[in-house]
Amino acid sequence: MERPAWAPHGIDLSVPSVSRMYDYYLGGSHNFEADRVAARKVIEAFPGLPKIVQANRAFMRRAVRHAVAEGVTQFLDIGSGIPTFGNVHEVAREASPEARVVYVDNDPVAVAHSKAVVAGDDRVGVVAGDFREPAAILASRQVEDLIDLNRPVALLLVSLLHFMDEDDKPYERVAEFRDALAPGSVLVLSHASVERGPATTAQGDDVSDIYRRGGSTFVMRTSAEIARFFDGFELAEPGVVTLPDWRPEGPVDVDDPIVYSGFAGVGRTA
Amino acid sequence: MRAKSSGAADRPDARGGGEPPDGVRRFATIWCRAVYPATATSMTKDEFEGLLLRQARVLTDALRAPRFDPAPGRAVGEALVAAHCTAPDALPAVLGVVDSYLLLYCLDPAELSADEARARCARLQHAISAGFARALQERTRSEQEAVSLAALTAQQEMADALHVSETRFRAVFKDAALGISIADMDGRVLDVNDALARMLGRSEPHIRSRNILEWTHPEDTPEVWRLQRELMRGEREHYHMEKPYSRTDGTVLWTNLTVSLLRDAEGEPRYMLAMIEDVSERRLLNLRLRYQATHDALTDLPNRSLFFERLEQALSSNSAPTRVGLCYLDLDGFKAVNDSLGHAVGDQLLIGVAERLGTIASGPGQMLARIGGDEFVALMLDPPTPDAVTDLAERALEALSTPIEVGGRELLVRASIGIVEGPTAHLTSAEVLRSADITMYRAKAEGGNRYAVADPDSDARAISRHHLTHHLPAALKGAEFFIEYQPLVKMEDGSLEGAEALVRWSHPRHGVLGPDRFIPLAEHTGLIVPLGRWVLQEAVRQACQWQVRGIGGPRPLKVNVNLSPRQLHHPELVEDTVAVLEEAGLPPSSLCLKVTETAMISADENELRPLRELADLGVGIALDDFGTGYSNLANLRRLPASTLKLDRSFTQGLQRDPADPIDLKIVEGIVSLAHTLQLSVTVEGVETSAQAEQLRDLGCDSAQGWFYARPGPPERLPEAV
Numbered sequence: 001m002e003r004p005a006w007a008p009h010g011i012d013l014s015v016p017s018v019s020r021m022y023d024y025y026l027g028g029s030h031n032f033e034a035d036r037v038a039a040r041k042v043i044e045a046f047p048g049l050p051k052i053v054q055a056n057r058a059f060m061r062r063a064v065r066h067a068v069a070e071g072v073t074q075f076l077d078i079g080s081g082i083p084t085f086g087n088v089h090e091v092a093r094e095a096s097p098e099a100r101v102v103y104v105d106n107d108p109v110a111v112a113h114s115k116a117v118v119a120g121d122d123r124v125g126v127v128a129g130d131f132r133e134p135a136a137i138l139a140s141r142q143v144e145d146l147i148d149l150n151r152p153v154a155l156l157l158v159s160l161l162h163f164m165d166e167d168d169k170p171y172e173r174v175a176e177f178r179d180a181l182a183p184g185s186v187l188v189l190s191h192a193s194v195e196r197g198p199a200t201t202a203q204g205d206d207v208s209d210i211y212r213r214g215g216s217t218f219v220m221r222t223s224a225e226i227a228r229f230f231d232g233f234e235l236a237e238p239g240v241v242t243l244p245d246w247r248p249e250g251p252v253d254v255d256d257p258i259v260y261s262g263f264a265g266v267g268r269t270a
Numbered sequence: 271m272r273a274k275s276s277g278a279a280d281r282p283d284a285r286g287g288g289e290p291p292d293g294v295r296r297f298a299t300i301w302c303r304a305v306y307p308a309t310a311t312s313m314t315k316d317e318f319e320g321l322l323l324r325q326a327r328v329l330t331d332a333l334r335a336p337r338f339d340p341a342p343g344r345a346v347g348e349a350l351v352a353a354h355c356t357a358p359d360a361l362p363a364v365l366g367v368v369d370s371y372l373l374l375y376c377l378d379p380a381e382l383s384a385d386e387a388r389a390r391c392a393r394l395q396h397a398i399s400a401g402f403a404r405a406l407q408e409r410t411r412s413e414q415e416a417v418s419l420a421a422l423t424a425q426q427e428m429a430d431a432l433h434v435s436e437t438r439f440r441a442v443f444k445d446a447a448l449g450i451s452i453a454d455m456d457g458r459v460l461d462v463n464d465a466l467a468r469m470l471g472r473s474e475p476h477i478r479s480r481n482i483l484e485w486t487h488p489e490d491t492p493e494v495w496r497l498q499r500e501l502m503r504g505e506r507e508h509y510h511m512e513k514p515y516s517r518t519d520g521t522v523l524w525t526n527l528t529v530s531l532l533r534d535a536e537g538e539p540r541y542m543l544a545m546i547e548d549v550s551e552r553r554l555l556n557l558r559l560r561y562q563a564t565h566d567a568l569t570d571l572p573n574r575s576l577f578f579e580r581l582e583q584a585l586s587s588n589s590a591p592t593r594v595g596l597c598y599l600d601l602d603g604f605k606a607v608n609d610s611l612g613h614a615v616g617d618q619l620l621i622g623v624a625e626r627l628g629t630i631a632s633g634p635g636q637m638l639a640r641i642g643g644d645e646f647v648a649l650m651l652d653p654p655t656p657d658a659v660t661d662l663a664e665r666a667l668e669a670l671s672t673p674i675e676v677g678g679r680e681l682l683v684r685a686s687i688g689i690v691e692g693p694t695a696h697l698t699s700a701e702v703l704r705s706a707d708i709t710m711y712r713a714k715a716e717g718g719n720r721y722a723v724a725d726p727d728s729d730a731r732a733i734s735r736h737h738l739t740h741h742l743p744a745a746l747k748g749a750e751f752f753i754e755y756q757p758l759v760k761m762e763d764g765s766l767e768g769a770e771a772l773v774r775w776s777h778p779r780h781g782v783l784g785p786d787r788f789i790p791l792a793e794h795t796g797l798i799v800p801l802g803r804w805v806l807q808e809a810v811r812q813a814c815q816w817q818v819r820g821i822g823g824p825r826p827l828k829v830n831v832n833l834s835p836r837q838l839h840h841p842e843l844v845e846d847t848v849a850v851l852e853e854a855g856l857p858p859s860s861l862c863l864k865v866t867e868t869a870m871i872s873a874d875e876n877e878l879r880p881l882r883e884l885a886d887l888g889v890g891i892a893l894d895d896f897g898t899g900y901s902n903l904a905n906l907r908r909l910p911a912s913t914l915k916l917d918r919s920f921t922q923g924l925q926r927d928p929a930d931p932i933d934l935k936i937v938e939g940i941v942s943l944a945h946t947l948q949l950s951v952t953v954e955g956v957e958t959s960a961q962a963e964q965l966r967d968l969g970c971d972s973a974q975g976w977f978y979a980r981p982g983p984p985e986r987l988p989e990a991v
Contacts, residue, residue: 011425020417027310027356029413032421050310050357057312082417085354086312108428113420249314255307 011108016214018163019081019110025053030082030113038214045206046199048258053159055243055259056190060158061091062247063188063266066236067154068095070268072186074153075101076143078131079160082110083117088156089124099123100146104137106130131160132168134176152184159262161229162192165217171228178232183269187233190264191226192218196242197260226263233267240265293375294330298323300375301367308360311353321353329368329394330376338390343397344404351405361402365395449525449546452532455502455539457481469525469548471518482542487514487522498529504539507531512549524550566640568617569624577639577647581699584651591635591652595659595691598706599627599666602684602718604644615676619683620644622674630665647706656691663687663721686713687721739791741777746801750776753808754981758830758952758974761966766821768828768862770974771809772981773801785832793834802837807850810861812984814854821988830862830892835869843880847889862890862913867897870909878910885910892952897940906947914944916970918955924964925957934968941969 016038020031024039027050031039043049064075073096077088080103092099102125103114111128118124125142137143147153155177164170178187194204204220211218227240238245242260244252254260302319311318325346332342350364372394373387382390443450449466453459459478467474483498490513497509508530515523525546532541564576572580584594601623608616620640627646631638635651648666653659666687673680688710690702705724713722745751755769775783792798813829821827837843851858863884870878870893885891892913893906897920916937923933944951956962956975965973979986 011421011428013421025310027354029410030417030420032417051307054310054312058314061312085352108424109417109421112423112427113416116416116420116423250316253315 016216017107017109018211018216019079019105019107022053022159023082023084025050026057026084028082028084030084038210041210042207045210046203046258046261048256051256051259052192052243052261056159056262056264057086059190059243059246059264060088060156060188061086062249063158063264064088064091064154064156065095066247066266067186067188068092068099070186072152072154072184073099074147074151075099075156076104076137076147076153077101077156077158078104078129078137079157079163080105080110080114081107083114087117089118089121101125102127102140102142102146104129104131131157131164131170132173134173134180138177138180149180150182152186153181154186154188155181157187157189157229159190159192161189161226162219162221163211163217165219168217171231174229175232178269181269185269187230187267187269189226189229189266190243190262191229192220192262193222193226194220194261195222195263197262198257199261223263227265230265230267233269236266236268294326295323297367297371297375298326300371301326301364304363304367305350305355305360308357308363309353309355310357311355313353318353321349325349326372326376329372332394333372333377333387333390334381338393340390340393340397343394344401347398347401347403348405350398351402351409356406356409361399364402365398368395368398449544449548451477451482451544451546453482453542453544455542457483457502457542460541466546469523469546470515482544485515487516489514489522494527501529501531501542502539504531512553522550523548524553569621569640571624571628571646572637572639574639574641577637577641577649578699580637580649581702584649585694585697585699585702591694593652593691593693594697594702595650595653595656595662596689596702596706597648597650597659597663597666597721598688598690598703598710599646599648599663599685600687600710600714601644602686602714604683607681607683611679611681615679615681618676619674619681622676622681623670623683626669626674627666630669631662653691659689659691660721660723663689667719667721684719686710686718688713688724689721690724738783738788739795742788742792742795742797742801745775745777746797746804750778751801751804752776753805753812753984755809755812755829755984755987756974756981757979757987758828758972759978761962761970761973765823765825766827766987767825767972768813768822768830768860769987770830770864770981771805771812771832773805789834793836796836798834798836799840802832802834803846803850806831806847807854810850810854810856813860814856815984816987817856817860826857826860828860828862828890830864830890832894833863833865835866838865838869838873838881839877844883847884848887851889858884858888859890862892864892864894864915865911866894868895870911871905878908882910885912893949906943906949911949913950913952914940915952915954916940921953921955921961921965921975924961929960929964934964937965937970938968945969 013032014034016035017031020035021039021042023030024036025043067075073092075088075092080088083103088103089099089101092101100123103118104127105111105114106129108128111126114126118126123146125146127137127140127142129137129140131137138149143149157174161170161174164173174187178185192204192207194201201220208218208220223240227235230240238247240263243262243264244254244259246264246266298319301322302315305322306315306318309318313321328342328346332338332340350360355361355364369391373391377387379387381387443461443463446463447465449463449469451459451462451466458481462474462477464474467477470477483495486495491511494509494511494513497506497511500506501509508528510526510528513525513527515525517523526549527547528545530543530545531539532543534540564573564579565571566573581594581596584591604616604619607619623644623646624638624640627638627648631648631650637649639647639649641647648662650659650662667685670683670685673682675681688706688708690706690709692702709722709724713720716722752774754772754774756772757766758768758770759765760767773785773789775788777783789798792801809829809831813827816822816827833843840846847861847863851861863881865881870881881891890913891909891911892915893909893911894915895917896914897917920933920937920940923930924937941951950971951969952972952974953965953970954974956965956973956977958977961975962973962977
C-alpha cells in the first residue's frame with residue numbers, strides 16, 4: 001500500500017544513506033555502520049572512488065568561485081548532503097561576503113545536521129525538499145527569505161542526478177528549475193560516468209546494484225546524456241568535460257586516472 | 271611544482287637566519303607529493319602545499335629551537351587532520367617524508383650534532399602522531415556525536431509531525447459528520463465515533479459490544495452480507511451499499527454504507543473501516559421524487575416512463591411473462607373539446623376517462639398508463655388468451671359509452687384503440703408501440719369508436735402518417751433529404767432554360783419518398799419552413815454553380831423552387847430569400863418561386879406584399895397548377911406573378927393524336943390571355959414530340975416533362991442540353 005502523503009517517512013539507521021556514504025568517501029565520521037558497510041562495498045567494486053569524490057568537491061569549489069566571478073552570489077545547492085569541510089557557503093563566502101546559500105536535501109538526518117552546522121548564520125538556509133519537486137523548493141520559506149528569484153541564481157546539482165533514473169524525469173525537472181529561475185542563472189552540474197577513465201561498465205553496474213540494494217538508485221550516464229541536462233543553457237568553456245579538466249587552477253596532474261569517471265559542466269541561461 | 275606566492279609562505283619572516291632558504295620549500299614540495307594522494311581534501315594541490323609549507327616551518331622552528339620542545343609537532347598533526355588527511359595511508363606518508371627529508375632540507379648540519387638532530391626528529395614525529403591521533407579521535411567523536419544528534423533531532427521532528435497529524439486525524443474521526451467505525455477482521459468493533467452513535471441512537475459501549483455481523487435488518491439486500499463475507503475473507507477491498515439499520519426508537523435509519531478493508535504493510539487484512547452516511551431524509555425525498563417522476567400529475571396514473579419501464583421489463587425477462595397484450599387508446603376528437611370548452615374542461619374530462627378506464631385494467635399483471643395528452647395504454651402481462659386483450663378493449667369502449675359529467679355538463683367521449691398481442695421473445699418495446707400506434711390510426715381512419723388488431727404484414731408495409739411526421743425533424747437534421755432537378759426547356763429553340771428543384775426524402779427504411787408523401791405533413795407540422803429554407807439554399811447554391819461553370823450557354827440558367835402556403839405566410843420570407851441569394855451571389859432574376867394558384871388567389875393584399883417585394887427585387891413568381899383554382903381571371907392582373915404554369919391536366923388532352931380540340935382551344939385562350947397580361951407560359955408533363963410541337967405552335971414559352979428529361983441529380987443537367 002502506498003504511504004499516505006501526511007505520514008512522514010521514518011528514519012531507519014540500518015538502511016544506508018546516500019549522503020552519509022558520501023561523507024564516508026570523504027573520510028568523514030558522519031556515518032553509521034550500515035553506511036560504512038555499503039560504502040566499503042562500493043569502494044571495493046570501484047576502487048579509487050574517494051578520489052573521484054575529492055575531485056568532485058574540488059570541481060564544486062572552482063565552479064562556485066566561477067559563479068561569483070560571474071556576478072552570481074545566490075546559491076541553491078540541491079542534494080547538499082552532510083555539510084563538511086569546504087562547504088558551498090564557506091567557499092562562496094570566501095569569494096563574496098554577501099553570498100547567500102540555501103541547502104536542500106531529502107535526507108532528514110542530513111537536513112537536521114545542516115541546520116545544526118549553519119545555526120545562527122542568517123545568510124544560509126536549509127530546506128527539507130526533493131529535487132523532484134522544484135515548485136515546492138522554490139516556494140519554501142527559506143528560499144523566499146534568502147533568495148531573490150528575480151535575480152540570477154546558481155543552481156548546484158553536484159553529484160546528484162546519477163541518483164535519478166528516467167522515472168524521476170530528471171531532464172524535465174532541470175528544465176523546470178531553468179524556466180523558474182531568472183535569466184543569467186547558472187547551472188553547476190557533475191555526474192558519474194564510466195565513459196572515460198579506467199572503470200568498466202560492469203563496475204558501474206556493480207555500484208548501481210549496491211545502491212539499489214540499499215534502496216537508492218544509481219545511474220551512470222554518457223557525456224552526451226549529461227550534456228543534455230544543459231539544454232537551454234549556454235555552456236561555459238570548456239563545456240562538459242571530465243572532473244579535473246573543468247577550468248583547473250594549475251597544471252592538471254592526475255595521480256589516479258579513476259578521477260576521469262565523471263563529467264562536469266557549468267551553464268548559464270540567456 | 272612550486273607553491274604559489276600566497277598565504278603564510280609570504281609572511282614577513284620572523285625567524286632567525288641560518289636555514290637554507292629553499293630547503294623548507296623543497297621539503298614542503300616533496301611532502302605534498304607524497305601526502306596529497308592520500309588526502310580527501312578539496313584543496314588544490316597548490317593550496318595543500320601552502321598548508322604543508324606552514325607546517326614545515328613549524329617543524330623547522332621546533333627542530334632548531336635552542337631549548338627543544340616537541341609540542342609544536344602535535345599542532346602539525348592536528349592541522350593535518352583538519353585538512354582531511356585522515357585516510358589510513360596518510361599518516362605513514364606524512365611521517366615517512368619527515369623522517370627522510372626534514373633534517374636534510376630544513377637543518378644546517380652545523381647547528382646540531384647528528385645524534386641530537388635524529389633524536390629531535392624522532393620526537394617530533396612522535397608528537398605529530400600524537401597530535402594526529404588525538405585530533406582524529408576528537409573529530410571522529412564530534413562527528414559521530416553530531417550525526418547522532420542530527421538523527422535524533424530528525425527522529426524527534428518526525429515524531430512531532432506524526433503526533434500533530436495523529437491529533438488531527440483523531441479530531442477528524444471524532445468530529446466527522448459521517449459515522450465511522452473500525453472493526454477487526456472477526457467483526458469486533460474497536461472504535462466508533464460520536465456521529466455513528468448519534469445516528470443509531472445507541473451508546474458507544476453498546477455499539478462496541480455487538481459484532482458487525484449482528485447489525486442486520488429485515489430490509490437488507492442479500493448482497494450486503496455476501497459482500498461483507500467476501501471482504502472479511504480478504505477477497506474484496508471495499509463495497510458500497512444502501513443499508514437500513516434499526517434505531518432504538520424503532521424507526522429505520524437508511525444509510526449509504528462504504529466498507530473498506532485496511533491491510534498492514536505486509537498486505538495482510540487487519541481492519542475493516544465503515545463510513546456511514548445518514549440518507550433517511552434523502553431516501554424519502556427520492557421515493558417521493560420517484561413517484562412524481564413515474565406518475566402523471568393530472569390523473570395519478572403511471573406515466574409514459576413507468577409504462578416503458580414495465581414494458582421493457584416484461585419484454586426483457588427470459589422467464590415470465592411469455593406474452594404481452596397492449597391496448598393503445600386515443601380519444602376521438604379530444605382536441606375539439608379542448609379548443610371549444612377550454613383546457614380546464616379538457617383536463618377534467620381526462621380525469622374522468624382515467625377513472626373509468628382504471629376500473630377495467632386494475633387486475634394483477636395489468637397496468638393502465640397515460641402516455642400522452644389523450645393517449646392511454648393498458649398493458650396486460652400473460653393474457654390468458656388473445657381474446658382477453660380484445661375483451662379489455664371492448665370493455666374500455668363500453669366504459670366510455672356513457673357521457674362523463676364535467677362541471678355540470680355531460681360530455682360524450684369516444685376512443686380508437688390499437689391492439690397488439692404477442693410473445694415477448696420476439697418483440698421490442700419500440701416495435702410494440704409503433705405497431706399499436708399504426709393500428710390505432712387504422713381504427714381511427716375507419717371512423718373511430720372502435721378497436722383494430724395489429725396485423726404484422728400490413729404494419730410492415732404501412733408508413734403511418736404519424737411515423738413520418740415523427741421522423742421528419744430527425745431526417746432534416748440527418749441530411750436524409752436531397753434534391754433532383756428537372757430541366758426546363760425553351761420551346762422556341764429547345765435550349766435549356768433552367769431547372770425545377772424537386773425535393774426527395776431518402777428514408778432509411780422506406781427508400782426514396784416523393785414530395786407528395788411528406789410535404790403535406792411538413793406543411794401541417796410547420797417543419798416546411800426549415801425544410802423549404804434548406805431547399806432554397808441548396809437550389810440557389812446549385813444554380814450559382816451552374817452559372818459559374820457556364821452551363822446552358824451564354825444565357826444564365828434559372829432555378830424554380832416551390833413555395834408552400836405556410837412559407838408564403840412566414841414573416842421572414844423576404845428577408846430569408848434575400849439572405850440566401852446574397853450569400854450565394856445569385857442574381858434575383860435567376861430564381862423563380864412557384865406558388866400554387868389556390869394559395870395565391872386566397873391571399874389578400876397583405877399576404878401578397880412579400881411576393882410583390884420579391885418580384886420588385888427581380889425574383890420571378892410563377893402561378894403553379896394554373897387552371898385548378900377557379901381563378902377570377904380579372905384578378906390575374908393584380909397578382910405579382912411573371913409566369914403561368916399550366917396544370918398538367920390541360921396538356922394530357924394534347925397527348926392524343928389528333929389532340930382534343932377543346933383542350934386546344936382552352937390552352938390557346940389561356941396563352942393568349944397570359945401574353946396579354948405579359949405573363950410567360952410554362953407547361954408541365956410534356957411526354958411526346960407531337961404534344962411538344964402542338965404546345966409550341968400554341969405559343970407556350972417553356973416546357974418540362976419526360977419528353978425532354980426526367981428529374982435527376984444536378985450533375986446530369988448538362989447532358990439535357
